[in-house]
Each structure stands twice: as structure tokens, then as C-alpha cells.
Amino acid sequence: MTTTGEPATSTTPPAKQRTRTPQRPGDIVFSFSAKAAGVLILIILAAVAAFLVAQAWPAIQTDSTELSERVHWLGQGRTLLGYVGPLVFGTVLAALIALLIATPVAIGVALFISHYAPRRLATSFGYVIDLLAAIPSVVYGLWGALWLMPKLFPAFQWLADNLGFIPLFAGPAGDPPRTILTAGIVLAVMILPIITAVSREVFLQTPTLHEEASLALGATRWEMIRMAVLPFARSGVISAAMLGLGRALGETMAVAMVLSPGLAYSIFLLQPGQQQNIAANIALKFPESSGLGVNVLIFTGLVLFLITLLVNMLARWIVSRRAEFSGAN
Amino acid sequence: MAKRLDISDLNIYYSDFLAVEGVTMAIEPRSVTAFIGPSGCGKSTVIRSLNRMHEVIPGARIEGRIALDGEDLYGREVDPVRVRRQIGMVFQRPNPFPTMSIHANVIAGMRLNNKRMSKAAADEVVERSLRGANLWNEVKDRLNRPGSSLSGGQQQRLCIARAIAVQPDVLLMDEPCSALDPISTLAIEDLIGELKQEYTIVIVTHNMQQAARVSDQTAFFNLAGVGQPGKLIEMDATEKIFSNPSKKATEDYISGRFG
Structure with missing residues (x-):
């Protein structure tokens, strides 16, 4: 709550009486190791950031005409920002598609496990979902390229024929559909387990007290979930979705295997060769790069790092916005 | 009734x-x-x-x-859902919905019965129920604050207001005062005395003096x-x-x- 007219009590804090509590060895050891772990993660983060900045610096510094001459795959007359811009767009687009598909499904699955399925079925079902997380992304890429794509093509063609007037679905649908929508669907399957697992845990933690409160008012199962479970779990589900988004933003292999790359600010979801994501681009371009080319790729990596950071901060902000009503007080 | x-x-x-x-x-x-x-x-x-x-x-x-x-x-x-709409319940520990305002808590049960309720009708129900639960004067200026911002005794009276908002036939109370201090307990007991003019009340209590006083x-x-x-x-x-x-x-x- 914002209190504006409050007298400024904070300017003159009462002199604190410091009583020294006796230090016990266990406390000291634990506090030290916890602190060390916390500091270590900060150091690692700082080291990664410093590496990225240092390695990207030559690419940032070099004049754009010189850069496009020396890095042959950059394309004629493309500046560094002109190169990274479409990649950012493609990365975010693929991740958003994945999130839009995966979140509702994950919430549904998590609710089924936590509130609908009989207990024994729920447990084994949960294991199966968790198994999805254990599959390496190369396998997802293979699955997407070899199995999913032929299955998707008729659906995409139908979309292009019937909903083609919406720019998103403008045809012609590519065959094979090595498009951003295919990549988004594969990514959705990949981030499903993490969103499901976190959401399920949050749903299960709903206080029985609140569930019974709504049931006793005459709520049906679904109404109880809407009144008690979902509001309680809201911030947890957002965190879960952001974890998934983080994975989708950084996914390399599956995207590289499924998507036919392009460098356009294109919202055509059904046409191949339009977009590319940063991580897959680095993986594909790295073998044919040297010198300044590597610096350019590392610069795109730095941008990805910043996007992920931004996404996490955004998630924090969303979660904290209505903390007062969150049930944490 | x-x-x-x-x-x-x-x-x-x-x-x-x-x-x-x-x-x-x-x-x-x-x-x-x-x-x-x-x-x-x-x-x-x-x-x-x-x-x-x-x-x-x-x-x-x-x-x-x-x-x-x-x-x-x-x-x-x-249908058990219909039974619970006719027979209200107040629990051992106050359980207002933490994500809802005081206002929304009171009409939570009404919202289940008829989704569309005019604002005036909702306000009327809120005032009637909160007055019925002897809470109106304490919260009328902060109906949009979360229900969890109230004290324990106030929260329990909010739960009673929520239960009587739907005008049930019977009101069940499962140790409604066991988590409350003596003053809040007194407020609830007085309230029970008033509510029995209109409702059938069943109360579980560990406190024999309380049973002797209210029942x-x-x-x-x-x-x-x-x-x-x-x-x-x-x-x-x-x-x-x-x-x-x-x-x-x-x-x-x-x-x-x-x-």
C-alpha cells in the first residue's frame, strides 16, 4: 500500500540496540556455505556476461561496410543491428508460438493430474509427462522433421486455403513445412513438461481450507478450481510459463533441424525460409565462421542473453504486481 | 428459510x-x-x-x-452442490479467499448462483450480509481491500457474512471460535444469538462454556x-x-x- 501522507519516520531510525547472540559453529558453517553459493552464481553470471561483451566488442566496433566485406555470410550492406534484428524477431516469434500452444495444454494437464485424475493414475501420468523433459532436443528435432512435418502439411495447407486472408496464415504453405509454426509446435512439446510440472506442484499446494470454502458455498469442481485454485496458483503458473519461455528462447538443435532459415521480419507462419532463431543460427553458422564472423555470432548470443534477462524481469514484475492479493499475507 | x-x-x-x-x-x-x-x-x-x-x-x-x-x-x-448451497458452513480457521476483496468475498456464493448481478444488487447483498455478521461498521470504508487484511476475528465474521449472503436454510459452524481470542469469540457468540432468529444453526465446539452460553x-x-x-x-x-x-x-x- 502506498502511504503518501505518512510522517517521515524512516529518516530517523531509532538507535538499534545490538545484542550479540552467541555464534554457534553450525550456524557459521551453514551461513558461509549459503553465502558462498549465492556469490558463486553471481560470479558465474558476471563472467558469462563479461565474456559475451568482450568477444562481441570487435563486431560492435567495426564499421558496417568493413564488417559486411569481412564476414561473407552477413550479406551485402547489412549492418550488425540489421542482422540481429530479424533474428531477435524470429527467436521471440517461435518462443511465443510455443508458449501460446503449450501453456493452456500444460495448465489442463496439470489440473487433470492435481484435481481430476484418480490418485494412482495421476502419479503415473505425472511420470510420463516428466519423461518428456528427459528426451534430448536432437531427438525432438528428428521427430519434428521426420514424423511431424508430413502430418502437419495437410493442416497447414487447409489453413492457407481457408484462413489465408489473415496475414499470419497467408499461403502458399511450404511443403515440407519447414516453417516457424512447425518449429513453434515442436518447441511447445519440449516446454510442456516444465510448465506442467511446476503448475502441478503449485496447484497441489492450494490450501484445503480455500478449496473447502468454495465447495461449502456450493461450487462445482470447476468453480472451485476457478475460485480457489487458479487465483492461488496464478503467480506460480506465470513463473512456470516463463521458465518454459526461457527454454524456448534458447532452444538450438530442434529449431536448427526443423526450420528453414531466413532473415525477414515476417509474420507468415506457413512459409519456409522467413525467420530464424538466434541459437540455431549460431549453431549453423559457427562451423563456417572465423575471426570477425565469430564476434558477430557472439554478439547475437549477447542479445539473446539480454532478452532472456528481460523476460525473467518481466515475469517477476507480473508476479509481484498484485502481491497484496496473492494470499502470501 | x-x-x-x-x-x-x-x-x-x-x-x-x-x-x-x-x-x-x-x-x-x-x-x-x-x-x-x-x-x-x-x-x-x-x-x-x-x-x-x-x-x-x-x-x-x-x-x-x-x-x-x-x-x-x-x-x-x-446434487451435493445444491445441498451445499442450501446449507452454509463456517470452518474452524477463517478462510476468506485471499485473492478476493472483502466485497467479492461476500458475494462469492451469489456469483455461483447467478452470474449476472447488477452492481446495486450486489452492494445491497454485501451490506445486508456484513451487517448481519456485525462487520459492516468495521469494513464499510475498505470493501476493496483483500479479505486477508482483516484480523482473525474479522475474517471469521467475513466468512459468516459470506455464508449468510446466499440465505441458506441451515448454518453449520465447525469450531468457529477455536482460532480466535476471547473478545472475537464474544463477538461471534453474540452474532450466533442474533442469527438464530432466522437460521437453523449447528455448532461444534470444544468449549463447554460456549455450548452452555449459545445453544x-x-x-x-x-x-x-x-x-x-x-x-x-x-x-x-x-x-x-x-x-x-x-x-x-x-x-x-x-x-x-x-x-
């Missing part, structure tokens, strides 16, 4: 465990009926079976008959031992139970010889 409850030959189970055996009693409308007895005697289990909240627990079920003004609550065609009828439950089912020992007018009970076990319990 204010209907009578008739319970006959009620057995209550948790899976295979018989928790309460052979309860038969009549609960009069516009009166307060108190359930007393030692821990584990099944009084909370009985009160939860009166609005079919017992069966929320997996494996829980009952045998026997519970009728609200002659209508069997466990009939084949009866018209008192039912004493007891169990023979751990693992044995709880039974209704006797039920009578409250003065009689506390002055001249007809069973030895009741007298031992109220005089503090055990329990």
Missing part, C-alpha cells in the same frame, strides 16, 4: 473405518444446536456430513438418512476408545445437559472428570 434436520441411523465411514455409528437426532429450526465431546468422537465428521462436505475426502461415505424438512439430502437424484440443544458425543466409532450419547435441552444429564458419561465429561 430455517428448516429442520432429521438424522436417522447415521453411520459414517472413512473408507472401511467406521468413524461414527448409529446417530439419530432432530435439529430444530430457529435454534442453536451444539455438538460437544472429546477429540476424535466424530462431532466434526457428523457436521460435515450434514452438508455433504464429508464425501469430499476420497473414500468417505455414509449410511442412513439425513433429511432437510423431510427431503432426503442423500437421495439418488440430489438451546446440546448433543454429547463420545467414543469407547481409540479405533472405536464415535456415538451420540445423549441429546437434550442445554440446561438439562449441563445441570442434570441423564447419562453418567455426560456428567463425567461436563464436570471435567475426563476429556
Whole structure:
């Protein structure tokens, strides 16, 4: 709550009486190791950031005409920002598609496990979902390229024929559909387990007290979930979705295997060769790069790092916005 | 409004465990009926079976008959959701919805019944219910604050307001004061005295003085031992139970010889 007219009590804090509590060895050891772990993660983060900045610096510094001459795959007359811009767009687009598909499904699955399925079925079902997380992304890429794509093509063609007037679905649908929508669907399957697992845990933690409160008012199962479970779990589900988004933003292999790359600010979801994501681009371009080319790729990596950071901060902000009503007080 | 409850030959189970055996009693409308007895005697289990909240627990079920003004609550065609809309409940610990404002908490039950309610109608229900729960004067200026911003006693009265907002036939209270301080307890007890003009009230309490203060009828439950089912020992007018009970076990319990 914002209190504006409050007298400024904070300017003159009462002199604190410091009583020294006796230090016990266990406390000291634990506090030290916890602190060390916390500091270590900060150091690692700082080291990664410093590496990225240092390695990207030559690419940032070099004049754009010189850069496009020396890095042959950059394309004629493309500046560094002109190169990274479409990649950012493609990365975010693929991740958003994945999130839009995966979140509702994950919430549904998590609710089924936590509130609908009989207990024994729920447990084994949960294991199966968790198994999805254990599959390496190369396998997802293979699955997407070899199995999913032929299955998707008729659906995409139908979309292009019937909903083609919406720019998103403008045809012609590519065959094979090595498009951003295919990549988004594969990514959705990949981030499903993490969103499901976190959401399920949050749903299960709903206080029985609140569930019974709504049931006793005459709520049906679904109404109880809407009144008690979902509001309680809201911030947890957002965190879960952001974890998934983080994975989708950084996914390399599956995207590289499924998507036919392009460098356009294109919202055509059904046409191949339009977009590319940063991580897959680095993986594909790295073998044919040297010198300044590597610096350019590392610069795109730095941008990805910043996007992920931004996404996490955004998630924090969303979660904290209505903390007062969150049930944490 | 204010209907009578008739319970006959009620057995209550948790899976295979018989928790309460052979309860038969009549609960009069516009009166307060108190359930007393030692821990584990099944009084909370009985009160939860009166609005079919017992069966929320997996494996829980009952045998026997519970009728609200002659209508069997466990009939084949009866929807437990409808039963719970007719029979309100207040729990041991105050449980306002933390994500809802005070206003939204009060009309939460109304929203379930009819989704579309004009703002004026909603405001009227909120004021009537909060006045009914003796909470209006304390919260009328901050109806949009979260329900969890209130003190424990206020939260419990908010829960009572939420329960009476839908104008139930019966109001069940499962140890409503056990988490409250004496002053808040007094406020709730006064409220119970007022509410019985309009509602049939059943209250479970561990506090025998409270049962003596608020109730018209008192039912004493007891169990023979751990693992044995709880039974209704006797039920009578409250003065009689506390002055001249007809069973030895009741007298031992109220005089503090055990329990």
C-alpha cells in the first residue's frame, strides 16, 4: 500500500540496540556455505556476461561496410543491428508460438493430474509427462522433421486455403513445412513438461481450507478450481510459463533441424525460409565462421542473453504486481 | 428459510473405518444446536456430513438418512452442490479467499448462483450480509481491500457474512471460535444469538462454556476408545445437559472428570 501522507519516520531510525547472540559453529558453517553459493552464481553470471561483451566488442566496433566485406555470410550492406534484428524477431516469434500452444495444454494437464485424475493414475501420468523433459532436443528435432512435418502439411495447407486472408496464415504453405509454426509446435512439446510440472506442484499446494470454502458455498469442481485454485496458483503458473519461455528462447538443435532459415521480419507462419532463431543460427553458422564472423555470432548470443534477462524481469514484475492479493499475507 | 434436520441411523465411514455409528437426532429450526465431546468422537465428521462436505475426502461415505424438512439430502437424484448451497458452513480457521476483496468475498456464493448481478444488487447483498455478521461498521470504508487484511476475528465474521449472503436454510459452524481470542469469540457468540432468529444453526465446539452460553440443544458425543466409532450419547435441552444429564458419561465429561 502506498502511504503518501505518512510522517517521515524512516529518516530517523531509532538507535538499534545490538545484542550479540552467541555464534554457534553450525550456524557459521551453514551461513558461509549459503553465502558462498549465492556469490558463486553471481560470479558465474558476471563472467558469462563479461565474456559475451568482450568477444562481441570487435563486431560492435567495426564499421558496417568493413564488417559486411569481412564476414561473407552477413550479406551485402547489412549492418550488425540489421542482422540481429530479424533474428531477435524470429527467436521471440517461435518462443511465443510455443508458449501460446503449450501453456493452456500444460495448465489442463496439470489440473487433470492435481484435481481430476484418480490418485494412482495421476502419479503415473505425472511420470510420463516428466519423461518428456528427459528426451534430448536432437531427438525432438528428428521427430519434428521426420514424423511431424508430413502430418502437419495437410493442416497447414487447409489453413492457407481457408484462413489465408489473415496475414499470419497467408499461403502458399511450404511443403515440407519447414516453417516457424512447425518449429513453434515442436518447441511447445519440449516446454510442456516444465510448465506442467511446476503448475502441478503449485496447484497441489492450494490450501484445503480455500478449496473447502468454495465447495461449502456450493461450487462445482470447476468453480472451485476457478475460485480457489487458479487465483492461488496464478503467480506460480506465470513463473512456470516463463521458465518454459526461457527454454524456448534458447532452444538450438530442434529449431536448427526443423526450420528453414531466413532473415525477414515476417509474420507468415506457413512459409519456409522467413525467420530464424538466434541459437540455431549460431549453431549453423559457427562451423563456417572465423575471426570477425565469430564476434558477430557472439554478439547475437549477447542479445539473446539480454532478452532472456528481460523476460525473467518481466515475469517477476507480473508476479509481484498484485502481491497484496496473492494470499502470501 | 430455517428448516429442520432429521438424522436417522447415521453411520459414517472413512473408507472401511467406521468413524461414527448409529446417530439419530432432530435439529430444530430457529435454534442453536451444539455438538460437544472429546477429540476424535466424530462431532466434526457428523457436521460435515450434514452438508455433504464429508464425501469430499476420497473414500468417505455414509449410511442412513439425513433429511432437510423431510427431503432426503442423500437421495439418488440430489446434487451435493445444491445441498451445499442450501446449507452454509463456517470452518474452524477463517478462510476468506485471499485473492478476493472483502466485497467479492461476500458475494462469492451469489456469483455461483447467478452470474449476472447488477452492481446495486450486489452492494445491497454485501451490506445486508456484513451487517448481519456485525462487520459492516468495521469494513464499510475498505470493501476493496483483500479479505486477508482483516484480523482473525474479522475474517471469521467475513466468512459468516459470506455464508449468510446466499440465505441458506441451515448454518453449520465447525469450531468457529477455536482460532480466535476471547473478545472475537464474544463477538461471534453474540452474532450466533442474533442469527438464530432466522437460521437453523449447528455448532461444534470444544468449549463447554460456549455450548452452555449459545445453544438451546446440546448433543454429547463420545467414543469407547481409540479405533472405536464415535456415538451420540445423549441429546437434550442445554440446561438439562449441563445441570442434570441423564447419562453418567455426560456428567463425567461436563464436570471435567475426563476429556
